[in-house]
Amino acid sequence: MSEENKLIAERRQKLQKIRDNQSVAFPNQFRRSHHAAKLHTLYDQYDKDTLAEKNIPVKVIGRMMSQRLFGKGGFAVLRDVSGDIQLFVQINGVGEETFEAFKSWDIGDIIAGEGVLFKTKTGELSVNVSNLQLITKSLRPLPEKFHGLSDQETRYRQRYVDLIVNADSAAVFRIRSKLISEMRxxxxxxxxxxxxxxxxHVIPGGAAAKPFTTHHNALDLKLYLRVAPELFLKRLVVGGFEKVFEINRNFRNEGVSTKHNPEFTMMEFYWAYRDYNDLMDITEEMFIHLAEQVLGTSKINYQGQAIDFSRPFARETMTDLVVRYSPDLCVEKCNNLSLLQEYCEQQGIGYDKKASKGHLIAELFDIYVEDKLIQPTFVTQYPTEISPLSRRSDDNPEFTDRFELFISGHEIANGFSELNDPEDQAERFKQQVAELEAGDDEAMHFDQDYVRALEYGMPPTAGEGIGIDRLVMLFTDSASIRDVLLFPYMKPE
Structure with missing residues (x-):
């Protein structure tokens, strides 16, 4: 039997003994008076004599994280959702029976203590306990105190244990919650x-991504988990809701990596009578606001890189960036498909012989540019072929009024002036269907009802999606998306 299994067996024996000796093994009526952090905020400032004079009664409850026994007394550190508070337990304070029981309790047990506040000789705020109760028996031992839960896969699979023992992990998800609240x-x-x-959805759409499929039994209908809410949100703009947003999950049947999870959280919003320049303005304003409200500063550090949200975000076209960062590439080659193909061959870049000029430019961007964009940068003027829902540029119809926001090499947001021409949209859907039939399982389907909605007339509109998981990665200096998802996707054990 392994050491862990021996400990579990011993704890089960203790649990059975408790059940045998008590009619009600674990009480459920205890109510705290304070959280640990509140006690420290209110009373850390007092010296031991002043605190003793005040004789402040408190009730606390939480998980026992450590225990030190000596003779007829002992200390225990209790952890609740806000932090830690120390309990001082004496035989003459709680009685011999309770003290003997306390000596047998284990790290991880949930306990409750009632008493008065005092400060130890070392100045630590503590509760001198007069009433002590075991609330829940922990049957499994927590990870070793000093090393904690260090195995990454176990942290992700057993997030509940990770949150108990790793304060930094719990802090990440508090920041995540605050960020979403501030965004809303x-x-x-x-x-x-x-x-x-x-x-x-009956028809997958709103993004170029492979969908998950499911089935509605009663209707005998094939359905798709949404890859994006875009087409439904724009239907609402047609209906007269000029400013809408949604924070929710999207699902894409693609690979898992440090930047990708099959289900992820986004905010999408649509703004009638505006264009993609307005989106860049409000996004810049939003990110400064979020940084200052959530982190208290407009300057953050991500994986050793200093990111400054207070500076104006750069705005550069995709082609200009590709020319700048791709070795020996010039604008003339970018404007000529055969020269661009020849360049890819010279660089040893494999490509589909049927790929358009726009697809090749996007491929070069992925290879040479993306990881170079450290400070917030709006990459604009995306090729029309890879932007089936975006409005064509008035200056050059080969490109669209679209941007993606990159920070520290991560794509954080995607926005554009929306295509509101139903005939143009229908033609682009047809092109997507052709790519789908040619084997591109990320191409879009033809959504006839969406085209019909556009035929009623959609005002000029700008829309954007912001990847919340990746934004949380930036705000918490997390290297992997799994670090900012409470329950990331994992293969079965």
Whole structure:
């Protein structure tokens, strides 16, 4: 039997003994008076004599994280959602029976203590306990105190243990919650209406991505988990909701990496009578606001790189960046398909012989540019072929009024002036269907109802999606998307 299994067996024996000796083994009526952090905020400032004079009664409850026994007394560190507080337990304070029981309790047990505050000789705020109760028996031992839960895969699979023993991990998810709350508050303060759209679609659309499929038994209908809410949100713009947003999950049947999870959280928003320049303006304003409200500063550090949200975000075209960072590439080659193909062959870059000029430019961007964009940079003017929902540029119809925001080599947001010409949209859907039939399982399907909605007339509109998981990675200096998802996708054990 392994050492862990021996410990589990011993704890089960203790649990059975408790059940045998008590009619009600674990009480459920204890109510705390304070959280640990609140006690420290209110009373850390007092010296031991002043605290003793005040004789402050408190009730605390949480998980026992450490225990030190000596003679007729002992200390225990209790951890609740806010932090830690120390308990001082004496036989003459809680009684011999309770003290003997306390000596047999284990790290990880959930306990409750009632008593008065005092400070130890070393100045640590503590509770001198007069009433002590075991609330829940922990049957499994926590990871070793000093090393914690260091195995990454175990941390992801057993997030509940990770949150117990790793304070830094718990802090990440508090930041995540605050960031989403601030994002929602930012949008609502600018009169955007929060809405909910379907998670299951008859026709997948809204992004170039491979969907998950499911089946509705009663209707005998094949359905798709949504890859993006875009087409439904724009239907609402057609219906007269001029400023809408949604924070919710998307699902894409693609690989898993440090930047990708099959299900992820995004905020998408749509703004009638605006264009992609307005989106860049509000996004820059939003990110500065989020950094200052969530982190208290507009300057962050991500994986050793200093990121400054207070500086104006750079705005550069995709072609200009490709020319700048690709070795020995000039604008003339980017404007000629055969020269671009010849360049790819010279660089040893494999490509589909049927690929368009726009597809090749995008491929070069992925290879040579993306990881170079450290400071916030709006990459603009995406080729039309890879932007089936974007409005063509008035200056050059080969490109669209679209941007993607990159920070520290990560794509964080994607926005564009929306295509609101139903005939152009229908033609681009047809092109996507042709690519789908040619084997591109990330190409879009033809959504006839969406085209019909456009035929009623959609005002000039700008829309954007922001990847919340990747933004949380930046704000928490997390190297992997799994670090910012409470329950990331994992292969079965």
């Amino acid at each position: 508050r930012f949008m609502e303060s600018r009169d955007f209406l929060e809405v909910e759209t379907p998670m299951m």
